[in-house]
Amino acid sequence: MRCLLLALLAVLPALASAQNAALEVSGIEYDALAFRGIGVQFEAQIPFGPYEIVQTVDAEGDGTTFDGCEPFENADEVAGKIALISRGACSLVVKAANAANAGAVAYIIYMDDRFGQDSDDFPLLGDGFSCDPTVCSVPGILVTRLTYKTILPETEAGAQATITNSFIIPPSTGSVETGVVNLPIYDHGFFGATATFTQTPAGEGPYTFNGFNPLFVGTVLVGIDDNVAGSPYGGVSEYEPVSPVVTDLPFGFDSNVQAHFRSDDLGVEVTHLALGYTGDARVLLSLSVASTTGAAINDAYIGLFVDWDIVDEAGDSSVNDAGGFDPDLALAYVYDEDQAQYYGVLPVLNGGYPEARFSGYTTDADGTDASLFAGLTTSVAPAPGEAERAVVVGQGPYTLPADGTPVEVGFVLVPGLSEAELLANAMVECTFLYCPAVETTTEAGTYRLASVYPNPVRATATVSFALPTAEEARVEVFDLLGRRVATLADGLRRAGEHRVTLDATGLPSGVYVVRLATPSITLTERVTVAR
DSSP states (O other), X not given: OHHXXXXXXXXXXXXXXXXXXXXXXXXXXXXXXXXXXXXXXXXXXXXEEEEEEEEOOBTXXXXXXXXXXXXXXXXXXXXXXXXXXEOOSSOHHHHHHHHHHTTOSEEEEEOOTTTXXXXXXXXXXXXXXXXXXXXXXXXXXXXXXXXXXXXXXXXXXXXXXXXXXXXXXXXXXXXXXXXXEEEXXXXXXXXXXXXXXXXXXXXXXXXXXXXXXXXXXXXXXXEETTEEEXXXXXXXXXXXXXXXXXXXXXXXXXXXEEEEEEETTTTEEEEEEXXXXXXXXXXXXXXXXXEOSSSOEEEEEXXXXXXXXXXXXXXXXXXXXXXXXXXXXXXXXXXXXXXXEEEEEEEEOOSSSSOOOEEEEESBOOSSHHHHHHHHHSBOOOOSSOBOEEEEEEEEEEEEOTTOOOEEEEEEEEEESSHHHHHHHHHHHTTTSOOSOSEEXXXXXEEEEEEEESSSBSSEEXXXXXXSXXXXXXEEEEETTSOEEEEEEXXXXXXXXXXXEEEXXXXXXXXXXXXXXXXXXXXXXXXXXXX
């Protein structure tokens, strides 16, 4: 996968494929793409216009050449207006300079027949050009050919246009640093990436653990009806930033960072929060996903994609990863025994959403929508042998409410220097956050944390659990910061069904975790205290 991505980046170094501006003509608004780095820019969020639009005509032509590759024959008509230019063979810089020289106040470039005929999709077009603002002294946008064909009759009748640019959010990033791990997250859904993916200001190192740099790229996934936002393998993120990354929020963790981005294709907005404690190797990733369509979105899956590259002693990261999965914790992981490196992802509850719904995983995702959606929705046992490993872990299906109320889920990145350490670190997470397993089977039989009733609880609730054999058992209650707030049982218990009482009258309203622990297993269940 890494080789595939680098090849794509070599051909298309700076792609732009989603609208970030709007063009209004005769009261109708059309999607547009504002160019970055080509001379003068539109001011963010400030309407530009209205100005009349005039189609340019090139000099030294027969009156039918409109691609802006030569000085304009109708410069007098263009002056003081918005120049409408065809996408021809010359560079955008030439077109922008010719528009400025003709006295245009701005320019619009539309795509000719070579780029999608009448498509309403923006083509893959580099936006990393540069031009001195004294040469390219007016701003410009790109529209699709379909938009051009729609507005051309209006412009021929002297219609006026207003342009609004929405994209200028300075690229931003921030890191969770615990002294054991460093995890950067970015404003477009990526996290932990190497320099290949940053697209952000320099200064943020990649994901690191114990001196290793094992994460090629991670990204937030949202999947709806087989469509997935979040694959990084097109060379650019599929999300658009909504606001800059912020750090040091009052969440009770020693280190935290939050990003906010959206997918217009899927109609969702995501808040991505990473949290960690000093001295801890684990990082909690909280995802809040909301519908932006004004309608409920059914069967939405939320997850993470992580492309691990564990480097062997020879410095090779291409074929040395093995895959693993722990069904009790729903922990998908990759490892290299020779290097004593283990890296996993497990789903947990974060916040007050009714339950964590583990929906699927794979350790062999290839970055395509089909592979990512399959990983979000179904469980696939790791393929034998060593290979490049990209892991997907998902939760769902959820319904995103029409009113924009977000669904909140969580995942944890868990490293370790051995399989035992990896599982121990994951188990610690499950002592105070809900993990999907409430039942597990061992050689002795089935352990079950059956139910908490009523839930939510106002005063008291009954906690039921079952043991296959007599043994020591502790039933405890934790808040979401991992603090034990009650012990319901502690001592030798016979085999069979048991019930204990949770007295919640002294607990503040909120989400808590009930944990059943024996020398053999640990199970957790969520309970909400409501006043």
